[in-house]
Amino acid sequence: MVTRAGQRASRATRPPYTARVSLLIPTHALPPLSYRIPSHLRPEVGIGAAVVAPLSGRPRLGVVVGIEGEDDRAGEDVLSVVKDLSVQPVLVELCHRISDDFAIPLPAVLRAALPPGIEAGSYRVLKPLPGWPWEAGSSVTRTTLKRGLGRDGLRAAEAEGRVALAPATPRPKMVEWTVIRAAAEPDLARAPRQRDLFASLKDRGGASMTSALISEAGASRGALRELVRRGAVRLVRRPEPAPLLATSGEGAARVHPFSRTAHSAVESGGAFLWRTAGREEGDAVAAVVRATLRDGDQALVLAPEVRTVERLAGHLRLVLPAGHNVAAYHAGLGRDRAAVHEAAREGTVDVVVGTRAAALLRLARPGSISVVDEPNDAHRADPGHEGLPVHVRDVALERARLQRATVFFLSPYPSLKLYAAEVRGRERVRELPSSQPGRWPAARIVDMRGSGAALSSTLLEACRRCMEREGRTGVVLKRLGYATAVSCSHCGAIKRCPDCDLPLAMHGWKGLLVCTRCGYSEKLGPCARCASDRVRPTGLGVERVRDELSSVLGVRAGLITADEQEHADAPVVVGTAPRMLEREWDAVILPDADAFLAESGIGAVERSFRLFYRAAEAASGLLLVQTRLPEHYALRAGVRGDYESFAQEELPRLRSLGYPPFGHVASLTFEGSEAVVKGAVESDLRPALGAGVEMSPPVPLRRSGEGTAWRVLLRSRGRSAVARAATLAARAAARTHGLTVRVEVDPEEV
Incomplete structure (x- = not known):
């Protein structure tokens, strides 16, 4: 029975309160367990509290996910409350929904909502015995205790209360600060360098990190030492502050074209899809953030990659009005990430720009969430990488509903999982007026049906002409994996599963073409459309194309991939899509568009369209595409930048097959x-x-x-x-x- 507020019961008859605790062991096999709450801990134990509770005789860190009355299953007590760690009750509810909807263990989701870098195995020494190498109050890892005391000795020490599990956030780095002594007014008339340094310190409120003070004041360490000798300042050790960027407002004019739309949306609240050109995405985000700050709220911006996070944080620092601060949040920050987490929780940072790891970041005043480059697969964690195996689009939608924040999804080509009318209606997502690209390249599609050449004369001539004009050409290919689709060199038809309409993957180890969805398989044979026996694996390799272009053009082509870069400033550069399309080229060439279209997977056609669109955005003059499927709607729409016509073709196909977003x-x-x-x-x-x-x-x-x-x-x-x-x-x-x-x-x- 749950004890209601206002009920009275004698101390002898009142049932013990119990807490349902999700121990942070990432497994589906362990549901939340019930524990008694000792009377002295009841004021501190509520939903979201981080607690230590026993499991099989060993203390474990967990999060309270429910409070109940008497429960016969609760045979043990909560041992302690970890005051520095907690999850907002509203975020606990969000974690429950994510766990239920995406079959993720609840402990794994809760852990993603806690501060990063928690030392979950840290123990506090309380009552050391004579001869112990640790003093009372010191922090020691469980491994160290077990090594020093042995397994049985550690258990005895826990039972006797000599040591206790005390999880903690990472200790902040201690750095030197310069602080003005109380009432210090030294006579520095004859020491101009010391006078300027002292004035600079006053402007900073009388305290500053020493390194920042000396750097920005242009002073020397000697001038600081003299101020210390005079008794004007003192040097102390303090925690290093969170790495916050102060806004300047220098580029505020860039945001104006988007301000009215963003302000209206933030004021009305809800969920919005905003199709913005790739080059304008940062300014559109800035307009959303500016409207959010105007109401005194915090803004959360989620970007797919660390480089995008850093670029956006720097951009927002320049274009947002002065008087605010911005912080990046990603794994590369090390200990600084915990400091940003705390600043967001306390509300001392106005804007957080982070990767998917920030999707559950606690905010003191959540006002808006912006998901940048919404369809990007990097918004979802792959196995072995930080984050949850759920796209931040789904997390952001649910979080915005629970916290009554406004959520924006920005992309020139939003995912069909979000754009489909049925989804927008169900999730109450409204579409804002889209912005059109300022320029678009000339597009040329080269039909390679019947040709055995890897590179057409048209392609080679385009490279030569670009070189003659001293332009730069980016040649973009798809890196092939172990499973490769096959197509007919004569008519361009791709071998597909008769049941799933997905390209069959060639598994050389079995000599079969296999559907990765249903398991259908067949042997490699003649083309079913034209009966030609010229059926071959699709895909050109980066090195092959690079070598051939270097030989024919008489220049060494450069190379840019995710892993390496060589001669990146060459007039012709060959590489893979992600890195190549981050740059701008005079001409972009896709020698093998079919390798993208022939990808296996339910979303392969949509991913291909996005790549063709991005290739056009990256080309200032010419986009040239080689293909044996010149009439494919994803290709035609992509090179034109026509998102609506692509969606009109692809959504009915997905609906007929029962694929997402219709299943x-x-x-x-x-x-x-x-x-x-x-x-x-x-x-x-x-x-x-x-x-x-x-x-x-x-x-x-x-x-x-x-x-x-x-x-x-x-x-x-x-x-x-x-x-x-x-x-x-x-x-x-x-x-x-x-x-x-x-x-x-x-x-x-x-």
Whole structure:
């Protein structure tokens, strides 16, 4: 029974209050557990409180997710409350919804909402015995204690209260500060350098980090030493402050074209889709942030990559009105990230620009959330990377609803998962007037059907003409993985699954073409459309094209990929899409557009359209595309920058196949022996399927050096149905020896 406010009961008869605690062990197998709340801790224990509670005789860090009355299942007490760590109750509710909707263990979601770098295994020494190498009050890791005391000795020390688990945030770096002594007014008339330094310190409020003071005042360390000797200032050690950027307002005029639209949207509240040209995205975000700050609220900006975060933070510093501050938030900050987290919680930072790790960042006054480059796959964490396997678009939508903040999704080509009319209606997303690109290149599509050449004479001539005008050409290719699609060199047809309409992937290790969704397979044979036997793997390699261009053009072509860069200032540069299209070129060439169109996966066509659009944005004069599919609607619309016509073609196709956004998918990747995997699928997963949930057979995936993994896809019109089935499968796998499973609900790529 839950004890209601106002109820009275005697101390002897009042039932003990209990807390449901989610221990931060990232597994589906451990649900929240009930613990008694000792009377002395009751004022401090509420939803979102971080606590230490026992599990199998060992103290663990957890978060309170519910408060209850008497509960017979609560056999142990909460041990302590960690006051520096907590999650806002509204964020606890958000974590619950993310966990339920995307089949992610609740502890993993809660951990993402806590400050970064928590020392979860840190112990405080309370009552050291004679001979211990640690003093009372010192912090020691569990590993160190076990090494010094032994396993049994550590257990005894915990039981006797000599040591206690005391998780803590990373200790801030201590740095030197210069502080004016009380009532100090030294006579510095004959010491101009000391006088200027002292005046600069006064302008900073009488205290400053020494390094910043000396640098910005243009002073020497000797002048500072003299001020110390005179007794005017003192040097102290203080925590290094969060790395905040003070705004200047120097480029405020750039924001004006977007101000009225942004201000109106922020004032009305809700969710908005804003199609802005790529080059104008930063100014549109600045307009949203400016309107948010006008109301005294904080703004959160989410960007897909660290470089974009740093670029946007620097841009906002210049264009926002003076008197505010901006902070970047990403893994590269090290200890500084914890300081930014605290500044956001306290409300001392106005704008936070972060990667997906900031999606659950606690804000004192949340006003707006802006998701930049919304369809970018980097907004969702891949296995082994920081963050949650859920796109920030979904987190931002739900968070904005719960906290009554305004959310903006910015991109010239928003994801169809958001743009579809059904989704916009269900999620109450309104579309703002779109901005058109200021310029667009001339586009030329070269039909390669019937040609055996890798590079056409048209392509080579375009490179030569650009070089003659002293322009620069970017040649963009797709790096191929282990599974490659195949197409007909004669007519351009791509081999597709007859059931799923997805390109078949060639798995050389089996000599088969395989559908990665349903497992359908067939041997490589003649083209089904024209009967030609000229069926070959699609895709040109970066090095091959680079070598051929260097030979034909007589210049060494440069190279730009995610991993390396060589001769990047050459007149012709070859590379992969992500890095190449961040730059501007006089001409952009796609020698093998079909490699993008032939990608396996439900979203391959949409990703191809976005790439063609980005290629056009990056080209100031010419976009040249080689293809054997010259009439493909994604290609035609992409090179024209016509998002609406692409959506009109692609959405009906997705609807007819039941693909997102008109259905939901859960991808389950099992790792284990074939017998164990298939046994788990048939005995645990299949019985757990609810009505309307379809399941594919296990499809083998090749992983070099890691053995074989198996993928099973679940499909349903409702997300909750596939999430429930996937969660049950994950719980069963946790109980099965030799079996692991990774779950992704509505992944960006399948």
